[in-house]
Amino acid sequence: MERRQFLQSAAGGASMLAMSLLQGKRAVGAEHLAGPHFTPRAKRVIWLFMHGGPSHVDLFDPKPELQKYAGSPLPESFGSVMTRRQVATNPLLGPIRPFRPRGESGIEISDFLPEISTVADDLCVIRSLHGDSVNHPQSVYQMNTGSILMGHPSFGSWLAYGLGTENENMPAFVVLPDPGGGLKGGPSAWGNGFLPALYQGTTMRPGKTPILNLNTPSGISAQRQRSSLDFLNRLNRRHLSRRDFDDELAARMQSYELAFRMQSAAPEAVDLSQETEETLSLYGIDRPETRDYGQRCLLARRLIERGVRIVQVYSGDTNGWDAHEDVDKNHSEYCERTDKPVAALLKDLKRTGLLDDTLVIWCGEFGRMPMSEQGKGRDHNPWGYSGWLAGAGIRGGRTYGATDEIGLRAAEDTVHVNEFHATLLHLMGLNPLELSFPHNGLDERLIGPSHVDVVEGLI
Template sequence: MSQIDSLHRQHLLSRRDVLSRAGAGFGAIALAGMFAEEQNLLGAPESPLFLPHKAGTARNVIFLFMDGGPSHLDTFDPKPLVNEYAGKPLPPSIKRVITPMGVTENGLLASKRTWKNCGQSGLPVSDWYPRVGEWMDDICVIRSCTSDALNHVGGVTQMNTGSILGGRPSLGAWVHYGLGSENRNLPGYVVLLDGDREPPGGNRVWGAGFMSAGHQGTKFLPGDHPILHLSSPAEISDHRQRRKLDYINQINRDHLARRPGDSELEARIASYELAFQMQAHAPEAVNLAEESQATHEVYGLNQKRTQAFGKNCLLARRLIERGVRFVQVYSGSGSRWDAHAKIEQNHTELCGATDQPIAALLQDLKQRGLLEETLVVWGGEFGRTPMSEKGDGRDHNPYGFTMWLAGGGVKGGQIIGATDDFGMHAVSRPVHVHSLHATILAALGLDHTEVIYRLQGRPERPTVNEGEVIDEVFG
């Protein structure tokens, strides 16, 4: 039995199953046509469009990215000894580390947070995230995450691509490469920023790296018009636009035939086609005016502090509802969570901007029956140290920090792993970024060791040949 035959036997019952099994084989004809059309739209003839390797627990991912590194010590991983040692250096029993600021011997900064044990599970959450705290029975908190990066560029790049060095495909690109898109009229991978600045590393953190450019994320713009130039001029009919596009595509394909393997040209051809489809379908997808006033209020769209992130959370729900596979929602675009100083002011603002929208997203997904098939991920590129760099801030900490997962088959109300008594190092069940990525892929039914892209004959995998699935996440 070939590998693809084996994969066909193991995948989830989906629209492809229905087509392939329907009509005594006639569905297979439609399936073949759909594959061909999907590859054409993706501009990715090299994509195997894997069927899931096994029955996944999720169909979509919403990754809530706190750009700059939120403090786990002040949100989801309380450390009372930090307050007891406030103003003093770390005790000798705690291993010294390299930080970009060289502040390991500075006095510890006390946390001003109050904590509440939330839900039936009793998981502790600080007063910076009270509304998210109401959902802890649906959330799995991983307290022992680790990264290889000391600075933001490397950290954001690794959390997105698996490597601190630029040039590799992003996780969303790997998902798109492995599973394709469920909507031929919208991008399969969308990035939503809450400001004009991009994260450190720029658009390469949602890029396709050495893959076809057709797998890269599509950045929507912040504000009321996330996609520019959707509408054709009034004097241009759909028929005329279609003929124009067909002519341009024919010229491009003739050019491509003489230059096989030009992924940039393939992506351009695909982008023309996708843009034409989006003119008809995207305006409805991004039209938040279709939502009720009550929905606007629960997401915080009527409040200045929560408006930008709330819009993007609501938009993320609308996109995955329409088959977009992977949506990344940035908070604090441009490393605004980077609180080396004035952490009280910084995190009070940013937690306040995200708490209500995140809780609204979880509530909305659950009420619509979407949470069970949508994996929600929260976190940043690293955590923060217990030391004070500038008297009232915290430094970068890739040695032990918190991420959390919800929905998509995740067993909520549990904590996995632990950091030491000062939140400095992961000391129990360390979870490297590669393992986090492997777990996200596993939720989608993809084996991170079997999703392979051959680069000049060398097999490349999304987790850089490392990592393991954290099975406890799924209970």
């Protein structure tokens, strides 16, 4: 191919990208993604993200040996361990609260979580997750994007790219941040990375104004606003054609159209007054401790009912579940905020039939060390920790994998974050090896360049 032909071809590809964005279709490079690669178990996802690192050895991973040797130093047989705050030589700290068998399955769950314990038979608890960084931002990025480096597309963006939304009046990927803010690593956790900007997460909140500046100005009719938007669109198309069909500009133009459609759809979706008193009470919205997270969990259910592909619901502000000083104090607060709403979400999805094809994920960016910090706290632990899956055909009432006898490292049927993502994509009907996007001469993937297997044991 001659140089002139190559440049013409490249310009044509850019044009296809921009116009596909304007028409609400998948971008160039994704034209082979006409939908799922195969019949999926899950059609939608609710991801409950516990920011800060919940302690697996105090919530979902009982360790009698840790209790037995509490107060003693880490045995030399465990070798050296990388920690964030040099706690490797500190005494071991036993589980803060008792674990008990729950449900008919007998899964052991901590007394920190009495409400989630009531839905134990719906949970597949993964006790062998592991990642690659002891720091918050890098681990938040890895759990959300597959890489410890900033700038990669989030899991939700990949789903939006691969599957789109089921409702053209709502975005495919919605994020419900903790109102306290302060996510370590920032909004890049739900960013589009090198994917077209159309696929980034849209942040929303409960109440009459789910998105700031979305409402139509007073005195402006829908017809007049539509006419103004059409005129603006014509000018923008001319502007776009003179700027090599820049995809960010195209995505901005598409966002105008989506915002116009959302003006009627979004306020109805977030109107919790449509729910019964029984439902509001189920989620704990009638209690100050659980009101915020309960509202956002209920909003997540309402959004996926209306065709949103994936909703992420964050718990934890700047520090969140980051229990360096006092696990009991920290986890008592955050478990009280989230335990009832999370259990309510599963019960609500189950009674409405939505749990059959909705995948619910619970995890943080890492767990906590078995060694103590400052006497009553725990440091970060990415080497072995817990999360759980429910719904979408996942067989509940069981555990998968294990950490070693004190909860320091994943030891049996280990699940790396990339393998976790591969499995989630598979459950959504997407082949993790085939879901790719051309970027800088490479076919980039959520799971990275290496071959990564789906964890069949979770399915």
